[in-house]
Structures are given as C-alpha cells and as structure tokens.
Amino acid sequence: MQFVFLGCGDGHGVPRVGCRCQVCHDALAPDSRNGRTGPSAALRGGPSYADRVVLIDTPLEFRLQAVRLGLDHFDALLLTHAHDTHIVGLSALVQAQREAGLPLPIYAPAQVLDQVRERFNHFWTDKVYRRVVQPRPIEQGVDLWGLEVRPLRLDHGLGGTAYGYLFSFGRGRLAYISDMLRPTAEVRQALTGLELLVLGTSHYYEEIELWKRSVMDIVAALDLIRQVAPRRALLTHLSHTVDYEAISARLPPGIGLAYDGLSVEVEE
Numbered sequence: 447m448q449f450v451f452l453g454c455g456d457g458h459g460v461p462r463v464g465c466r467c468q469v470c471h472d473a474l475a476p477d478s479r480n481g482r483t484g485p486s487a488a489l490r491g492g493p494s495y496a497d498r499v500v501l502i503d504t505p506l507e508f509r510l511q512a513v514r515l516g517l518d519h520f521d522a523l524l525l526t527h528a529h530d531t532h533i534v535g536l537s538a539l540v541q542a543q544r545e546a547g548l549p550l551p552i553y554a555p556a557q558v559l560d561q562v563r564e565r566f567n568h569f570w571t572d573k574v575y576r577r578v579v580q581p582r583p584i585e586q587g588v589d590l591w592g593l594e595v596r597p598l599r600l601d602h603g604l605g606g607t608a609y610g611y612l613f614s615f616g617r618g619r620l621a622y623i624s625d626m627l628r629p630t631a632e633v634r635q636a637l638t639g640l641e642l643l644v645l646g647t648s649h650y651y652e653e654i655e656l657w658k659r660s661v662m663d664i665v666a667a668l669d670l671i672r673q674v675a676p677r678r679a680l681l682t683h684l685s686h687t688v689d690y691e692a693i694s695a696r697l698p699p700g701i702g703l704a705y706d707g708l709s710v711e712v713e714e
C-alpha cells in the first residue's frame with residue numbers, strides 16, 4: 447500500500463500571498479520542495495486492495511493535487527476536523543465523484559460531520575448531491591475493505607479538537623496526525639511502534655506561549671518520535687519558516703520532511 451502526500455503545507459500554503467521571504471521565493475522554482483499546497487494525503491492500495499483510494503482531507507488546492515497525481519476516483523474520504531484549510535476543497539471532490547457516477551462516503555466523528563454540514567448543508571439536502579455524499583459517523587473505528595481505521599482524538603491547542611487516524615492493513619501500521627499540539631497519554635500509546643508516523647509541524651521551533659499555539663513544532667515532534675519509535679517518520683503541515691534543504695539536513699536518520707507528491711510504500 448502507498449501513502450501519498452497530496453499537499454504538505456500549513457493553512458497558508460507556500461509561497462504565502464505577498465510574502466517575500468527566502469523560502470517563499472524559492473518555492474516559485476518549478477522543482478522546489480518548498481512549494482506546498484494545503485494538507486491532504488491518501489492511502490492508495492495496489493491489486494490486493496483493488497486499487498482503492500482513501501483520501502484524508504480536502505484543502506483548497508484539492509482539485510489541482512488530484513489532477514497532478516493522476517488520481518481520478520476516491521473510495522472514501524476521512525476528515526480530521528472542520529477547519530477551513532482541511533475542508534474547503536470538498537465541493538471539487540463532490541463534483542468529481544458526481545461526474546464519475548461514484549458515491550462519496552465521508553467518514554469522521556459525528557461532531558466533525560455536524561460542523562461540515564453547517565458549511566455544506568446543500569450536500570445533505572439537495573437530492574442531486576444526496577446521491578453522492580454519504581456521511582458516515584465513526585466512533586471507535588471502521589473497516590474499509592480490510593483497511594482498519596481508528597480515529598484518535600487530538601489536542602489541537604487553540605484550534606480546539608482535531609482527529610488523527612491510525613491505519614492497519616495486514617502487518618502494516620501507520621498514523622496520520624496532522625493537527626496536534628500536545629499528545630495525550632492515549633495518543634502516545636496508540637502511536638507506539640508504527641511502521642510510518644506522519645506528524646504535522648508548522649515550524650522548527652515556536653517561541654510563543656503554548657496556549658497561543660495549535661500545532662506542535664519540529665523540536666517537540668522529534669521528542670515524541672524518540673519516545674514512540676516508528677520505523678520511519680515524516681513531517682507535514684509545514685509553513686514557510688521550514689526550508690526543505692536546510693531543515694532536512696538537521697533531521698536524524700529515519701525522519702524526513704514530506705513534500706507535495708511524495709509517495710511512500712508501506713509494507714502490508
């Protein structure tokens with residue numbers, strides 16, 4: 447099974463509008479790994495998974511991300527939380543599924559689905575869209591064609607509550623935790639000994655007080671990774687303060703920065 451990063455930027459993306467910093471400037475170069483669109487990822491199964499695609503979140507650039515990677519159908523959508531950055535691209539996904547004549551099951555804890563409905567009520571009420579959009583609240587977890595998915599409730603700091611997802615498929619175990627400030631004891635335990643851990647980190651180090659923040663920094667992530675010891679860890683949800691080349695060079699073996707379009711093979 448492949449884990450694919452559709453986008454690995456924070457909510458502002460890189461380059462940011464109007465920013466003239468060195469990272470934003472570098473991000474304009476065609477092959478720059480500093481060019482980052484909104485946070486989204488997908489699990490893509492090979493023949494053993496009937497080529498299914500399970501998408502996580504739909505940021506603003508979802509349509510461009512999907513086109514760039516040649517993803518033309520989605521079997522399920524998982525949502526981490528209802529912040530703009532993670533859901534504003536939902537319309538494009540719903541339209542694409544509708545055009546393709548495919549349903550779109552949307553999995554998330556009930557509270558997240560309620561918030562999404564407040565923003566996209568027509569998907570729940572309009573009869574054209576009700577044929578496509580299938581909201582599926584999950585509490586403990588769900589089995590998606592042999593892929594076991596378990597939501598993890600996360601402390602998103604100033605951002606409130608978000609969810610991460612723990613995946614098991616065969617022997618492969620991985621987690622996608624894009625928006626967490628502090629790991630709870632339960633989360634720490636769930637993340638122990640994974641094959642792949644994906645963590646969201648907006649900056650290398652943030653000096654402002656913890657209560658004003660919403661996502662962990664790379665320094666805190668390295669500490670957590672040391673404790674839970676995954677075979678491989680990748681950092682995503684990166685802002686323009688993170689220069690791909692400079693920061694990658696400072697990371698220990700087995701830990702790397704994600705970039706848009708990166709695809710990682712996860713053993714099954």
Ligand SMILES: [Zn+2]
Nearest residue numbers: 465467470686
């Ligand atoms: Zn910048």
Ligand SMILES: [Zn+2]
Nearest residue numbers: 457529531625
């Ligand atoms: Zn976020």
